[in-house]
Amino acid sequence: MPVLPPPEPDRPTRAQAAFGECLRLTRGQPRLAALHDALAAARERLGQPLRVAIAGQASRGKSTLVNAMIDRDEVAVGRGETTSVVTELSYAPAPAVTVRYEDGAAVRGRPEDLHRLTVRDRGGAHPAPGVARVEYGVPSEFLKSFRLLDTPGLASVYEEDGTATEDALGLRSHRDSESALLAADALVFLIDSEVHEEDFALVERFAEKTPGKVTPVFAIGVYAKCDMHWRPGLPEADPLEQMRQVSGSRHAVPQLSRYFFDMVAVAAVAAHGAARLTPESVAGLRALAKADPVELAGRLRSGRRFVDGADFAPEVPAAVRLDLYESLQPWGLYRACRFLAAHPEAGAAALRAHLREISGVDGLNAKLARHFGNRAAFIKLHSGLHRVRRAVAAAKSGAERAELAILELVERKLNELEFEDSSLDELNALAAFYAGDLGFTEAEREEILRVTGEYGTRCEQRLGRGADTPLPELERLAVERGDYWSRQCEGASLPGRARHVARIIRNSYWRILHRIRQAQSLLDIKE
Ligand SMILES: Nc1nc2c(ncn2[C@@H]2O[C@H](COP(=O)(O)OP(=O)(O)OP(=O)(O)O)[C@@H](O)[C@H]2O)c(=O)[nH]1
Numbered sequence: 442m443p444v445l446p447p448p449e450p451d452r453p454t455r456a457q458a459a460f461g462e463c464l465r466l467t468r469g470q471p472r473l474a475a476l477h478d479a480l481a482a483a484r485e486r487l488g489q490p491l492r493v494a495i496a497g498q499a500s501r502g503k504s505t506l507v508n509a510m511i512d513r514d515e516v517a518v519g520r521g522e523t524t525s526v527v528t529e530l531s532y533a534p535a536p537a538v539t540v541r542y543e544d545g546a547a548v549r550g551r552p553e554d555l556h557r558l559t560v561r562d563r564g565g566a567h568p569a570p571g572v573a574r575v576e577y578g579v580p581s582e583f584l585k586s587f588r589l590l591d592t593p594g595l596a597s598v599y600e601e602d603g604t605a606t607e608d609a610l611g612l613r614s615h616r617d618s619e620s621a622l623l624a625a626d627a628l629v630f631l632i633d634s635e636v637h638e639e640d641f642a643l644v645e646r647f648a649e650k651t652p653g654k655v656t657p658v659f660a661i662g663v664y665a666k667c668d669m670h671w672r673p674g675l676p677e678a679d680p681l682e683q684m685r686q687v688s689g690s691r692h693a694v695p696q697l698s699r700y701f702f703d704m705v706a707v708a709a710v711a712a713h714g715a716a717r718l719t720p721e722s723v724a725g726l727r728a729l730a731k732a733d734p735v736e737l738a739g740r741l742r743s744g745r746r747f748v749d750g751a752d753f754a755p756e757v758p759a760a761v762r763l764d765l766y767e768s769l770q771p772w773g774l775y776r777a778c779r780f781l782a783a784h785p786e787a788g789a790a791a792l793r794a795h796l797r798e799i800s801g802v803d804g805l806n807a808k809l810a811r812h813f814g815n816r817a818a819f820i821k822l823h824s825g826l827h828r829v830r831r832a833v834a835a836a837k838s839g840a841e842r843a844e845l846a847i848l849e850l851v852e853r854k855l856n857e858l859e860f861e862d863s864s865l866d867e868l869n870a871l872a873a874f875y876a877g878d879l880g881f882t883e884a885e886r887e888e889i890l891r892v893t894g895e896y897g898t899r900c901e902q903r904l905g906r907g908a909d910t911p912l913p914e915l916e917r918l919a920v921e922r923g924d925y926w927s928r929q930c931e932g933a934s935l936p937g938r939a940r941h942v943a944r945i946i947r948n949s950y951w952r953i954l955h956r957i958r959q960a961q962s963l964l965d966i967k968e
């Protein structure tokens with residue numbers, strides 16, 4: 442076996458220390474103020490939940506999805522273009538609003554004003570001129586792991602909204618730490634489930650503007666509004682399943698698999714509608730659940746037929762029907778009734794849980810936790826370094842001799858951090874792996890994902906074993922797989938780029954082995 446590298450200090454501590462050192466170097470330097478702010482932001486973000494931006498064309502259902510993910514009814518949704526100000530949702534024990542202005546000012550707002558602050562009025566007037574973004578604290582469990590950015594539609598008809606979104610996603614150069622703080626670490630991109638050409642074009646344009654960002658490492662795609670494929674004539678067919686079959690094979694839509702780790706089928710309206718159910722609307726659903734399902738489906742062909750039909754379940758008031766129809770949409774309403782018919786004893790909580798599950802939103806949240814959550818520390822460090830490097834490049838242009846010397850020291854520190862941090866190598870290997878067909882077998886592809894942390898970053902998870910696996914077995918496995926990838930990177934059968942990936946994978950196994958041996962010696966259980 443090779444000579445193993447020395448143990449790695451704890452990653453966040455090391456990165457924090459490196460950024461801290463750079464902050465000390467740049468302190469009190471007026472021409473390096475922007476870099477100083479970028480460093481402060483990067484260091485602060487290491488300790489915060491990963492920031493995930495929800496992006497896509499206007500009216501794709503972004504805000505509905507945000508509400509569904511946090512299992513609450515918070516951000517505004519609407520038929521026309523609705524969200525006009527980037528809204529950043531984070532965890533807070535009680536709702537709280539902070540308005541951040543472009544000039545850097547921050548003002549506390551009232552939670553009940555959230556919609557007024559973020560939505561244009563009927564005349565199209567911007568709700569809050571000069572506002573850079575609104576921060577909204579919400580008591581949602583999901584937000585303990587992720588921050589969510591609800592964004593205005595890209596390519597919006599209101600030019601500045603599209604620009605605000607692009608800013609939030611890090612597309613424009615960052616003028617100050619505010620916008621650096623705002624930039625997202627990862628992306629959920631909504632595409633109309635009818636797969637509009639328009640959406641493809643947008644993804645491509647967006648990817649071009651953000652080299653390395655819209656890649657399967659950092660981005661997951663969503664086929665939104667899948668319930669719209671529901672056909673009342675075939676009421677039991679699952680419209681999400683239909684989309685899953687399309688997206689099940691990564692090669693079914695090759696344009697998308699270049700950009701997204703996965704395409705997840707979702708009908709967020711059913712989960713958001715579930716979060717909005719009132720005792721009165723649940724009572725209405727119970728009454729409707731007694732109707733003949735074929736007739737119910739037939740009525741749901743049109744909103745008017747369903748709401749006005751006094752001859753059908755007359756005990757449910759028209760206002761309740763209208764509310765149910767709008768908040769759950771026909772498929773969600775039909776499924777809710779079918780669930781209550783099959784489980785008449787079920788309470789509102791069970792109904793909500795059922796709707797969340799079938800809407801695909803629980804699955805999406807789980808996928809985010811797995812794909813991004815497991816690698817959150819690396820991703821935050823990666824995006825922090827990226828932004829700091831951009832700030833260094835910008836600072837160079839106006840710098841004089843003394844400042845150039847400081848910038849050189851900062852760059853050296855960043856290089857050291859990058860060089861020492863193997864996780865960044867793993868992210869780069871993943872990026873190369875996704876970028877092209879490198880000739881790996883299906884089993885190797887799966888192994889690359891696993892060892893780089895797709896299923897968890899603990900040693901046994903990276904080796905594909907359970908938590909109770911004895912250390913000697915883990916050691917044997919790490920040696921075996923390390924040898925295998927060693928041969929792969931030395932052999933001539935793979936193209937150069939694939940050998941590079943193989944080398945990083947081999948190093949990953951070596952590090953795992955190192956940790957296992959450290960654990961063994963600490964426990965002193967080796968014979
Ligand atoms: N049938 C169905 N309708 C949905 C779904 N998600 C959203 N909608 C509807 O689509 C419209 C737009 O939803 P929003 O969530 O406001 O869309 P958005 O992408 O945030 O729109 P902007 O803020 O204007 O960019 C609303 O009328 C929603 O009720 C869905 O899963 N199914």
Ligand SMILES: [Mg+2]
Pocket residue numbers: 503504505517518523524591592593
């Ligand atoms: Mg919106």
